[in-house]
Amino acid sequence: MVGRIRNLVGPTYWILTFVLTVVAVAMVAFYTPDEKTMGTIQKIFYLHLPTAICTFLACLVNFICSIAFLAQRRSACDDAAAASARVAVQLCTVVLVTGMIWGKSAWGQWWTWSPRLTFSLVLWLLYAVYLMVRSSVESEQRRALIAAVYGLIAFLDVPLVYLSVRMMPDIHPVSVSLAPAMRWTLIAWFVPITMITFGLIVVRYNLNRLDRLGRRDDEIAPSARGFEVLPAEGGAV
């Protein structure tokens, strides 16, 4: 299973993702019509929404891997959690930047402290701090444990981002009605953004595994399967 996922992350996967991205851009430029009230600026929506959904997915992967680490104490879970957090920060940055550009054009200001925007910024900060916490703890075991607990808490902001616009007065649109061409364009954008998200997580995970292996001594004790745990406290970092 792991081998199959790893095999997905090849040149073919990235070339296909790139081609689908180009197709999606072409659909925005030449196929989908302008929205009646907002005009051209609404087209940011096709990048903004899929990226936001994929941010939640990356946070969910981090949440699941954090639970898995606490349950099994396997370093692979910690590496996967770290990879998904990095990708979540990257995606959330795109969401915030595209949202700010949209806001500048639509509302006349780059930023407003509406509930959804605020919770989105908090989400970005939570996962950025997650990465800082990881880099500030030297012990591999302690780092993994702290990060896993922190990852569980950080995920609590995801439902807040989603529900805030529905439960509190907000300038951010709740839902939009789309013409068929707009709907197809949105679907066309979901595909490459989702592929980029999972591709980045898998590649980042592979690099994390290689980093960890590189840090270990060649004399690492052979262990039975199931004993694969983090190296001893104070081991090479």
Add this chain to the structure above:
Amino acid sequence: MNDSQYTILAYAVGLGLLWGYAGVLWISARRRRCEAFVEPVVEKVDPWGDLGGTP
């Protein structure tokens, strides 16, 4: 700036951040002679098989 320019700016920045990050990872993988984009190499560096490679 008009709406079209803001839209182009948003797509340029958004896709630049996503694909730029993919490029950074690709360079990292290449620099470490890891062929993570090309083929699984864990078997080569994981002699004990604790990552699922062949022991």
